[in-house]
Amino acid sequence: MKISLRRVAKYGCADFAPVRTALREMGAKYVALEHQTDYIFVRPDADGGRIKVRDEGRGSCLIYVYARSAKESEIEFDYYEFRDPQLVSLLQSLYGEPVVVRKEREIWSDRELVFHLDQVAEVGQLFEIEALDQAEAAAAQPYMEKLGPLMRGRLEGSNEDHLRSRKRNPSVSSIQADKSASRFERQAKQVTAILKSSPLLEKLLFEAPRLGLRNYYIGAGCIAQTIWNSMCGLPPEYGINDIDLVYYDPDLSAGKEERVARQARELFAELPVRLDVKNQARVHLWYERRFGYPIRPYRTLEEAIDSWPTTATAVGVRADGRYGEWSVYAPFGLDDLLGFIVRPNKAQITQSIYEQKVSRWVALWPGLSIVPWNSD
Incomplete structure (x- = not known):
C-alpha cells in the first residue's frame, strides 16, 4: 500500500497538559496511547533510502519503505504489515545496526488532521501535526495559532536525526539538555x-x-x-x-x-x-x-x-x-x-x-x- 503524508509542524513541548486542554477546546478527540519502537535501517542501494520497522507490541510489525529527501515535511512511503518475529534480525544482517527510536505516542485527531504527543527516549517531548493532503494541512492553521505559544519552538528533521545528533554529542540532547528537561x-x-x-x-x-x-x-x-x-x-x-x-x-x-x-x-x-x-x-x-x-x-x-x-x-x-x-x-x-x-x-x-x-x-x-x- 502506498501512502502520502504531510507533516505540517513539529515542535519541542515542555508540558502536554495545556496542549490536551487546547486540543479538546478546538474539537480534537483523543484516539489512543501507544508504545512504539522503530528500527530504522539505511538502504545503501537507494539514495536516502530507509526501511522502518515499527513494533507496537501487538504481535505484528508495520513496515515503512521510503526515501529521505530535502523536503522532510512531505513523504511518500510503501506500507506493509508483517508477523515475522525474525524480521528485524534479517534486516540487521542485510543493512547493519539500525537507529532505534523508542517513544510513547498519544494520538489525537480532528477529521484528517492527526496530532502526536510524543515522549521520545533520549530526545524529549515532541508535538507533531500531520495531514493526509495539502487541503487538510491548511486546516491546521488555527491549531498552530492556538498551540504555538505552548511550544518550545519549531523543529526540523526526524527523530532519527535527533538521535544521531545525540550520539555525536552524548552530553547534550538534540532537543534539550538533561538539566532543562520539561x-x-x-x-x-x-x-x-x-x-x-x-x-x-x-x-x-x-x-x-x-x-x-x-x-x-x-x-x-x-x-x-x-x-x-x-x-x-x-x-x-x-x-x-x-x-x-x-x-x-x-x-x-x-x-x-x-x-x-x-x-x-x-x-x-x-x-x-x-x-x-x-x-x-x-x-x-x-x-x-x-x-x-x-x-x-x-x-x-x-x-x-x-x-x-x-x-x-x-x-x-x-x-x-x-x-x-x-x-x-x-x-x-x-x-x-x-x-x-x-x-x-x-x-x-x-x-x-x-x-x-x-x-x-x-x-x-x-x-x-x-x-x-x-x-x-
Whole structure:
C-alpha cells in the first residue's frame, strides 16, 4: 500500500497538559496511547533510502519503505504489515545496526488532521501535526495559532536525526539538555521516585506487569496520598484505604474481571489494604446503580482517568518493562498534585461526591488547599 503524508509542524513541548486542554477546546478527540519502537535501517542501494520497522507490541510489525529527501515535511512511503518475529534480525544482517527510536505516542485527531504527543527516549517531548493532503494541512492553521505559544519552538528533521545528533554529542540532547528537561518530565521523575520508595506500593509497581495486562495503571487516591504523605513527613501508608489498579479489556464479562482481580489479590496477598481491580471498559454497566446516574462507556483507559474526581488524583503510573522506564499519565498535569492542591474535575462527578472526598482528605491532611466546587 502506498501512502502520502504531510507533516505540517513539529515542535519541542515542555508540558502536554495545556496542549490536551487546547486540543479538546478546538474539537480534537483523543484516539489512543501507544508504545512504539522503530528500527530504522539505511538502504545503501537507494539514495536516502530507509526501511522502518515499527513494533507496537501487538504481535505484528508495520513496515515503512521510503526515501529521505530535502523536503522532510512531505513523504511518500510503501506500507506493509508483517508477523515475522525474525524480521528485524534479517534486516540487521542485510543493512547493519539500525537507529532505534523508542517513544510513547498519544494520538489525537480532528477529521484528517492527526496530532502526536510524543515522549521520545533520549530526545524529549515532541508535538507533531500531520495531514493526509495539502487541503487538510491548511486546516491546521488555527491549531498552530492556538498551540504555538505552548511550544518550545519549531523543529526540523526526524527523530532519527535527533538521535544521531545525540550520539555525536552524548552530553547534550538534540532537543534539550538533561538539566532543562520539561517541567512534566521533572515532576514525573519526582513522583515516581516517591512512589518507588513506598513500602506499600513498591512491589505492586514493579511486579504488576506479571499480571499480563496489556494496558493498566496504578492510580487515583493511593498515588496522591502517597505523595502528600511524603510531603508532610507522614508514614507512607497513612490515610490510604485502598489501592486502585485499573485496566482496559473489551471483554465486559464480570467473570473475566473477577479472574483478573483474584489473580492480582493472590500475587499481592501481603498488601495491608484492599486492592481494588477494575476493568474500566465495563464501569458504565454498574455506575448508575452505585452513583445514581448513567455514564457513557469509556473508549480507552486514559479516557476513564480523564473523568476522575480531582485534578490531583487523575494520575496513573505503571512500569514500562520494555523500556525499563515509567509511564505517567496525568491529563491535568502534576502541578496540583505536587502543589498540595485539590481541585474538582467536573467531567463526571457531582458536587456532593467531590465534597465528601474533600471532607475526609482535609481531616487527614489539613494543609491541603481546597478549591471550592463553585470557584469558577
